[in-house]
Amino acid sequence: MKNIRNFSIIAHIDHGKSTLADRFIQYCGGLEMREMSAQVLDSMDIEKERGITIKAQTAALTYKARDGQVYNLNLIDTPGHVDFSYEVSRSLSACEGALLVVDASQGVEAQTVANCYTAIELGVEVVPVLNKIDLPAADPDRIAQEIEDIIGIEAVDAVRASAKSGIGIEDILETVVSKIPPPEGNPDGPLKALIIDSWFDNYVGVVMLVRVIDGQLKPKDKIKFMATQAEHLCEQVGVFTPKSVQRQSLNAGEVGFVIAGIKELKSAKVGDTITLVSKPAAEPLPGFKEVQSQVFAGLYPVESHDYEALRDALEKLQLNDASLKYEPEVSQALGFGFRCGFLGLLHLEIVQERLEREFDMDLITTAPTVNYEVVMKDGTVEVVSNPSKMPEAGKYEELREPIITATILVPQDYVGSVMTLCNNKRGVQRNMQYMGRQVMLTYDLPMNEVVMDFFDRLKSTSRGYASLDYEFKEFQASDLVKLDVLVNSEKVDALSLIVHRATSVYRGRELVSKMRELIPRQMFDIAVQAAIGGHIIARETVKALRKNVLAKCYGGDITRKKKLLEKQKAGKKRMKQVGNVEIPQEAFLAILQVGDK
Numbered sequence: 268m269k270n271i272r273n274f275s276i277i278a279h280i281d282h283g284k285s286t287l288a289d290r291f292i293q294y295c296g297g298l299e300m301r302e303m304s305a306q307v308l309d310s311m312d313i314e315k316e317r318g319i320t321i322k323a324q325t326a327a328l329t330y331k332a333r334d335g336q337v338y339n340l341n342l343i344d345t346p347g348h349v350d351f352s353y354e355v356s357r358s359l360s361a362c363e364g365a366l367l368v369v370d371a372s373q374g375v376e377a378q379t380v381a382n383c384y385t386a387i388e389l390g391v392e393v394v395p396v397l398n399k400i401d402l403p404a405a406d407p408d409r410i411a412q413e414i415e416d417i418i419g420i421e422a423v424d425a426v427r428a429s430a431k432s433g434i435g436i437e438d439i440l441e442t443v444v445s446k447i448p449p450p451e452g453n454p455d456g457p458l459k460a461l462i463i464d465s466w467f468d469n470y471v472g473v474v475m476l477v478r479v480i481d482g483q484l485k486p487k488d489k490i491k492f493m494a495t496q497a498e499h500l501c502e503q504v505g506v507f508t509p510k511s512v513q514r515q516s517l518n519a520g521e522v523g524f525v526i527a528g529i530k531e532l533k534s535a536k537v538g539d540t541i542t543l544v545s546k547p548a549a550e551p552l553p554g555f556k557e558v559q560s561q562v563f564a565g566l567y568p569v570e571s572h573d574y575e576a577l578r579d580a581l582e583k584l585q586l587n588d589a590s591l592k593y594e595p596e597v598s599q600a601l602g603f604g605f606r607c608g609f610l611g612l613l614h615l616e617i618v619q620e621r622l623e624r625e626f627d628m629d630l631i632t633t634a635p636t637v638n639y640e641v642v643m644k645d646g647t648v649e650v651v652s653n654p655s656k657m658p659e660a661g662k663y664e665e666l667r668e669p670i671i672t673a674t675i676l677v678p679q680d681y682v683g684s685v686m687t688l689c690n691n692k693r694g695v696q697r698n699m700q701y702m703g704r705q706v707m708l709t710y711d712l713p714m715n716e717v718v719m720d721f722f723d724r725l726k727s728t729s730r731g732y733a734s735l736d737y738e739f740k741e742f743q744a745s746d747l748v749k750l751d752v753l754v755n756s757e758k759v760d761a762l763s764l765i766v767h768r769a770t771s772v773y774r775g776r777e778l779v780s781k782m783r784e785l786i787p788r789q790m791f792d793i794a795v796q797a798a799i800g801g802h803i804i805a806r807e808t809v810k811a812l813r814k815n816v817l818a819k820c821y822g823g824d825i826t827r828k829k830k831l832l833e834k835q836k837a838g839k840k841r842m843k844q845v846g847n848v849e850i851p852q853e854a855f856l857a858i859l860q861v862g863d864k
């Protein structure tokens with residue numbers, strides 16, 4: 268075990284984690300620099316197109332160090348986005364060390380800070396690396412100081428590297444060997460293996476990436492999942508190099524994959540402990556958690572006959588994404604669809620995009636919402652995630668909304684505007700700390716304000732410099748009201764919103780005025796109204812159309828006429844007929860464009 272090193276890379280999105288990982292693979296695989304084209308590296312990363320690593324990948328590397336010994340380096344990749352913090356914590360707890368990769372031209376971001384703290388709490392050795400030193404704007408000395416100020420670890424001597432040009436790669440690997448401790452564990456104890464990640468493979472079923480803490484795991488062993496109590500027969504074990512290579516066994520201290528003929532991802536939950544039926548461990552490894560959806564939205568097919576296809580697509584996506592939840596839902600306005608639960612906004616965006624691109628679905632997505640707790644008169648608590656299902660005012664005792672604690676890291680110049688933004692979003696300041704050039708702000712914020720447009724606004728008020736990390740804190744009673752939208756006097760359930768009373772009138776007005784811009788003119792006047800508890804608070808009219816689209820092409824040119832009709836048809840795709848009015852997708856998300864008072 269003394270020649271094993273298990274480590275992860277903590278880095279903010281785009282700071283170069285994937286590029287660096289590819290370099291390690293290249294270096295340890297013994298390939299010459301010139302043999303490794305950019306394309307080869309890129310093809311290993313299926314998530315490249317989006318630029319975000321979602322599924323943790325791993326690689327077992329063999330490294331001959333300067334001391335002449337051969338080391339077994341297990342690199343465990345971690346997702347880099349705020350929505351996946353639970354996965355990050357599980358990956359980190361499978362490691363003894365983590366490389367903190369910071370872009371030497373950008374500096375430390377809130378997400379990296381949060382992940383570093385998680386690592387430090389888990390007792391993981393954090394080793395800083397300054398990447399992208401090839402960039403003219405790189406200022407490694409200043410960034411090293413920043414790491415010391417903000418994270419509080421020694422960084423002045425951090426390796427200066429460029430993953431892109433291959434500078435400092437060997438130095439990093441040497442630091443991994445010298446600074447990160449080898450794994451400890453009992454090779455003869457009862458098996459305890461932590462599931463770091465799991466995904467579905469069409470040929471072999473569920474593949475689990477595990478870290479064996481104690482004991483040994485071999486094919487034909489009868490295994491048991493301690494959280495779900497399910498039992499399976501281990502069929503195959505092996506490691507990724509990053510190609511999969513079968514092994515006779517996985518031993519204490521090692522990282523590798525396990526295949527056990529499991530058909531459903533939900534039987535192999537990230538964070539669960541695998542043990543042997545014949546010699547079970549007394550207790551599971553700490554830290555297991557059921558992941559909970561934080562953000563919800565309705566997804567509806569534009570064409571109602573695509574409903575079954577949408578169900579199939581969601582089912583397929585769920586095979587590989589256990590955190591995606593969905594259940595059928597009927598909307599008066601939109602017909603049959605699904606209410607889906609996501610880990611966060613980015614997760615929602617990814618799912619939506621995959622449905623549209625990979626499954627060719629035309630969807631109407633409703634504005635994202637959160638879970639509310641409704642305390643009924645009889646004291647029971649109901650959880651409601653769809654605003655249109657919210658009971659009428661007066662029927663319940665109290666409404667509670669989820670509050671998150673947000674950590675924002677921002678350069679001093681933008682502190683003022685970020686604080687204004689947080690206040691507008693009903694934030695309560697908890698802390699403010701100066702750390703070198705940066706300021707760390709801690710706010711309690713209502714999650715429903717954050718899912719709206721908080722992230723975009725944070726970026727725009729700080730010119731992209733502020734970074735955010737958040738975690739759920741608690742449900743808190745709040746004075747919330749339901750805002751309904753009526754189109755030609757018909758209530759459109761899919762447009763209902765929950766808003767705070769203080770801003771409800773303003774939001775209602777802004778919303779209908781935005782919708783007036785977004786709903787195309789039709790052959791008749793369309794009244795768009797906002798109502799709270801039956802009272803109309805705002806009204807706008809989309810005036811009837813006087814000309815038709817073909818009026819522009821006086822007679823003659825048939826191709827031009829066709830083109831216009833085609834264009835109109837394409838534009839129609841993402842519209843939904845509500846009553847006799849066609850409402851485009853953007854109008855369902857109009858609330859996201861409503862600013863603050």
Ligand SMILES: Nc1nc2c(ncn2[C@@H]2O[C@H](COP(=O)(O)OP(=O)(O)OP(=O)(O)O)[C@@H](O)[C@H]2O)c(=O)[nH]1
Nearest residue numbers: 281282283284285286318319320347399429430431
């Ligand atoms: N100039 C320069 N660019 C780099 C370096 N390392 C990475 N990059 C570039 O930075 C961008 C992001 O790199 P990635 O490796 O994809 O970053 P990542 O942290 O893995 O990003 P996610 O996968 O989104 O988490 C890419 O365009 C890389 O080519 C470096 O050392 N120097």
